[in-house]
């Protein structure tokens with residue numbers, strides 16, 4: 001089906017009223033939108049028609065309209081109890097969407113180095129082996145220092161180590177393939193041969209991806225969303241898992257002229273992009289369960305877009321993939337707390353907790369120790385100690 005379906009969770013009446021206006025629902029009581037289960041489906045008219053038909057079985061009210069530039073349905077399920085008998089039925093796209101939204105299942109991700117399994121949010125610790133990354137550039141450029149940092153992150157609670165050899169901050173100098181290979185491959189080899197932790201490699205270059213997996217990496221983290229067809233091929237061939245991230249524009253210029261109207265509904269637009277990238281990857285032979293999705297906080301987004309993506313993070317689970325959130329030390333946090341990058345730990349932990357509570361499977365962070373401690377408490381509260 002060429003649709004994107006998601007449970008919609010409104011923050012307040014104003015936000016719900018916005019959707020009411022675009023679906024011409026003058027008679028629908030606001031309380032139903034705020035307290036019922038609201039599903040937004042967008043896409044091809046024929047698929048929407050089939051969904052509208054199927055939703056009759058669920059005692060739903062269905063309204064058609066437009067949303068974020070697409071044909072859309074708003075499906076309102078006023079009573080959750082009408083669903084109780086239907087929840088195990090995985091074949092209905094609507095039920096699958098509700099299940100993905102609400103139920104925390106075990107995360108299972110096959111990678112190039114075995115299967116990653118987790119019952120709660122995982123921590124991906126950032127290791128930049130660059131001379132110029134924005135918050136810790138130069139610190140771990142030296143291989144011994146990088147290895148020592150990887151070791152300490154594992155002790156502090158990192159479940160995955162993400163190694164990056166190219167800075168993606170706006171205006172950073174591009175790095176040649178040879179240079180990136182020489183920064184990344186030796187450290188991947190060293191970590192994979194002596195630490196028991198899955199390694200992810202933050203790269204946009206297929207040559208680096210292939211060499212990194214050969215050296216022991218499990219996951220390719222491509223901020224360009226598998227934009228290069230050869231990168232899709234590299235992921236398919238190597239059996240690596242892939243983080244597919246949304247970015248608007250290219251790193252050097254992505255923050256130029258981003259405004260509120262860059263997106264209609266930022267969550268909808270990001271989900272459509274990710275939906276299409278998943279299809280491209282699947283067509284090239286990358287199995288769906290190997291794909292992790294990421295809205296790409298800070299990559300061509302305004303301050304408000306970043307906050308909205310974090311607040312509505314759970315909606316993205318309706319694509320059926322584990323969600324990764326990278327908020328750590330980013331500018332939108334600096335904007336709120338007024339601190340330089342390496343003094344944004346508290347703000348970053350706050351964002352990571354919101355992501356975890358909102359269903360993120362992986363949080364990508366610099367401050368592993370503090371995040372692990374905070375997540376330990378959140379997990380005990382939300383899932384039991």
Ligand code: 7PJ
Nearest residue numbers: 168221223243245294296297326
């Ligand atoms: C992200 C990333 C992110 C993923 C960077 C920084 C900039 N990869 N690589 N998600 N950010 N998947 O760490 O601030 O948000 S580099």
